[in-house]
Amino acid sequence: MPASPPSDQPLEPSGIDWDAGGIETELGWSLQAMSQGFARIATGAVADVPGGPRGYQVLVAITTEAPTSQLVLAQRLGIDKTAMVYVVDALEGASLVERRPDPRDRRVRQVLPTDQGRALLGAARAALRGVEGQLMRNLSPEEQEQLRRLMARVALDSGAVESCIGVVADTEQPVASPHLSARRRRADVRDTTPPEKSTPS
Template identity: 60%
Template sequence: MHASLPTSPTDAAAQIDWTANGIETELGWSLALMFHGYSRAGSVAVADVPGGPRGYQVLVAITTEEPTSQLALAHRLGIDKTAMTYIIDALETDALVERRPDLRDRRIRQVHPTEAGHALLRTARVALRTVEDALMGGLSADEQTQLRQLLAKAALGTGATAASLPDTNSDLNLPVPAPERSRRRPQPTTETETRP
């Protein structure tokens, strides 16, 4: 184990010997570190968002895309469908989202943002950007942009395909409120009324 690590992030990449097959050349290593770093810091930054980073992502998706089912949302975000139920429960409890029936398919609950949801998202976004900047502090502004774009591109490519299989695992670790068992949700009466 080689002793001292560079104190200057700029030296970091320069010190990586890409021919030595060391841990720093392992994609899995850097992905894990970045991801866990993001989860940890992100959880703090969006602590007031039910569901933490995952709840935040739900808000992002539903405020920028067409209303859709919980299941599709789960796929889109790479979140387990069961966990998605609980995340939306939490968001709904805080009046940040509303579940509405899909008129064309009564199995589906569409997820809609409330005004409060929009507002919280705005502040949460700012907080997260700060965290992200810190996380990528070792990179220049250009490099940060580049990393964002490459990651997104990779995620949208084969990466995302593999990741967004049905009922995928999710490891964003902010605690979702523990489910209260035997808590079958009452069927909203207004929903039954809107039967076509």
């Protein structure tokens, strides 16, 4: 069988032949390979944070977004509610966060960072950026920034994507946009009491 004629288009620096349609061109393969590679090198960067990557994400969220409850945090980060309790307990035990009553509704307890928590987050964030640079070492700084922005946009919309058979994709927890209005956030925080069940007549 004669070999296929060489393509007129030169291969990109990575050596991927997009016209061949190999496994490298599949988004699912790329996402999985990136996730596995990131997990291998990033775990050490957040090793000093109780709860590991989940504890790190909690610290990022509570230091960059409006104060909110543990329940809303769990929904925001896509973490199981029970697991979130253990993560916040561990962070609080290390004096990295504290729970305070919400001044608007004292039945709700907000999760807030301490000065010690902010300091540890800064150190962990710097270490994480270093290993992220290793993972993306074959990209220019401009390409790295573009990749971050594109992936963030896709991630924010992923919870609303329907599957190929028309059924809403099954995710552990919905991921809320960080751009929710303050009014919507306050409503979410207050909405922690389950509705009463109707009594059958």
